[in-house]
Amino acid sequence: MGPMGSGKSTIGRQLAKKLHRKFFDSDREIEKRTGVSISWIFEMEGEEGFREREQKIIAELSAMDNIVMATGGGAVLAEANRRNLKRGKVVYLAATAEQLYRRTSRDTSRPLLQVGDRRQQIKQLMAQRDPLYRQVADVVLQTGDQSVTRTVNAVIKQL
Numbered sequence: 001m002g003p004m005g006s007g008k009s010t011i012g013r014q015l016a017k018k019l020h021r022k023f024f025d026s027d028r029e030i031e032k033r034t035g036v037s038i039s040w041i042f043e044m045e046g047e048e049g050f051r052e053r054e055q056k057i058i059a060e061l062s063a064m065d066n067i068v069m070a071t072g073g074g075a076v077l078a079e080a081n082r083r084n085l086k087r088g089k090v091v092y093l094a095a096t097a098e099q100l101y102r103r104t105s106r107d108t109s110r111p112l113l114q115v116g117d118r119r120q121q122i123k124q125l126m127a128q129r130d131p132l133y134r135q136v137a138d139v140v141l142q143t144g145d146q147s148v149t150r151t152v153n154a155v156i157k158q159l
């Protein structure tokens with residue numbers, strides 16, 4: 001878990017490879033099944049519609065054994081997701097608001113960052129979500145600017 005731009009998909013995919021496990025990204029699963037993008041779902045069904053779909057897919061993936069899953073950044077908001085994810089080990093990929101701002105600078109695919117002042121938006125989301133990520137995490141990892149390989153090794157070491 002972790003906020004948008006924390007590297008969940010990249011790190012999750014590498015981690016799965018190293019552990020010889022299957023990798024799933026909840027957002028990509030939603031897109032695969034619906035055949036449309038996350039932005040499109042936000043436009044057609046609102047955030048509420050998206051969160052319902054997200055909850056279903058996370059429940060389904062959490063019931064699987066021996067997988068690595070990357071969730072969307074907002075999955076932590078729902079108590080049901082937090083509970084389901086606790087079936088496994090949860091890693092929180094933490095980053096500062098400034099790092100997240102830089103890493104999402106050319107972003108057009110994340111609906112929550114398309115309106116208003118992006119820096120402010122990130123700060124607000126983090127103020128709300130950081131305590132929740134910490135509440136659910138077994139491991140908190142400050143991703144900083146280190147390489148993907150280093151982060152993956154650090155995750156494995158701490159699990």
Ligand code: S3P
Pocket residue numbers: 002003004005008027038071072073074075109110111112
């Ligand atoms: C969201 C994060 C996105 C995606 C959706 C909502 C959020 O996933 O699920 O746009 O609420 O933070 P990433 O964290 O993979 O960008």
